[in-house]
Amino acid sequence: MIEKRSPWVGDLIHDEDADRRGIVTDVRGGTLWVLRPEHGVDQWTSESPERLTLLEARQS
Template sequence: MSDEQSPWMGDLVHDEDTRRRGIVTDVRGGTVWVLRPEWGQGQWASRRPDCLTLIMRREDLRDQL
């Protein structure tokens, strides 16, 4: 995954490991991505950013609100 396409806070992603979509809420130390569900409560962590597929950037999500 190139840096240009790496997901960052606020981005909507698909986590291939959990087969869920989520929004990145935190990036801890550049090694742990914390995600919350697109809808509903909870959170989970991913240590494999290469398994996170960018669906939509934060800026584009804001435009849809």
């Protein structure tokens, strides 16, 4: 089930702009989300958290 809340570190997301799934690794200054792919190595950023769809929240 997809929840409606802002994604945060450790959450699995779908980035609509990049059309890829990933995990939030950092949020810098509340304006820049650093993301990595679910599998493999790479990194990209997003300045639009409203374009990140939360797929699965990190387990606490």
